[in-house]
Every structure is written in C-alpha cells, then in structure tokens.
Amino acid sequence: MMERQHTTPFRERALAALEVPALVAVPVALVGLGLVGVDATAGLTLVVALLALLLVFASFEASRPALRQLMPTAVLAAAAAAGRVLFAPLPDVKPVSAIAIVAGAALGRRSGFVVGAMAALISNFFFGQGPWTPWQMYAWGLVGYVGGALGEKDLLSHAPVLYGWAFASGPVYGLILNGYHVLGYVRPLTWPAVALACAASVPLDVVHGLATVAFLAATWLPWGRAIRRVVAKYGL
16 A cells, blocks of 8 residues: 555656656657658657657556546537638638647646647547648647636736747647658758748638637636636646
C-alpha cells in the first residue's frame, strides 16, 4: 500500500515534467528532420506527434481528475466538435480553438489539451479520419494547453494577451498542419516549394485567427464565468 502511495505521485510528477519537452519535440522534429532530409521524415514526425499526444493524455489520467472535472472537459470537447461540424460550410471559421482556450484557462492546461485534441478526433468522424488527424489533435491540443498555461499565470486577464493568443492560434495551427503537408506531400522538398505551400495557407490562417477572436469574445465571459463557478463550487 505504501509503495502505491509513493509510486503514483512520482508517476504524476514525472509525466507532468515531460509534457512541455514532448510538445516542443514535435515542431523541433518537423524542422530538424526536414532540414536534414532524413528518409521517411513524415512517418518519423508522425510518431513524435503520437507520442506527445499519448504522454499528455497519460499525464491527464495520472492527475486523477474527478468525475466532476471530467464532465465539463467532455462537454466542452463535444461542444467544440459539434461547432466544427456546424460551421463546416465556412472554411477555417471554427470555434474549436476558442473553446480549447476557455477550457484550458478554466480547467487547467491538460484539460485544454484534451478538449482541443478530442474535438479534432470526434469531429473527424464527420470530416473523415486520416493521417492528418493526429496533427490536428496535436495542433488544437497545443492551443488549449498554451491557453491553460497562460491562464494559470493569470495572463489571460489582460485582453491583449487573451486576444493575442486567440489570433496567433490560427497561424500556429496552420504552421503545424503545413509542416505535415510539406513533409508528406511536397516533392522535391526545396525552400521555394516550402515557402509557396506556407504562403498559400496564410489567408486561411488569418481567417482562422480572426474567427477565434470572434468566438472567444462571444464565449469568454459567459462560459468562463459558468465554468469558474463549477470549479469554485467543487474545488477543482
């Protein structure tokens, strides 16, 4: 019994300490392996992204969230997925990033990651699953995780930080998906080809960022206030 009491906190601390290195390893692998020109770079970077996803999910599980914390996390993930499907006719106008940021700020960075990642996975049962799914899970999970990290430092109480990250989440998401696309499909892999592929997504990434600002402006006060009441009431 004593061994279990000591082992569980150690596992939780170890996984928590590995979260940021694992998340940072993904863009580092994208850039580094791409520059070196390693064979099967797309497959190797996908493995890194999957490991990062598994580690953060394991860290969330190791933190032993109570059912009353799991419920709002699951509800927000479902709402984000439903919102993505609802706005399907409008390319890059999606509420996923905004809801992930709200979840991270109100429930913690791991919940923010889970909401973003699960929203991508669930909604892709409508849009179609494929090798892009782990990248979308990682990208939207990262948006929620960073939102949670900023919220834990009380930085999101400042409007420039809040809406600055909301807008930046669009280009950040776009860069990650561009990396997947470039390494997997652009041949020959040259700097002009990479620049052309990234430039083509700039208008869509800007629309994504502006839409996230708009969705966050609409949800931040009512949703954030309601979730914070739940957090305070149940001591989450």
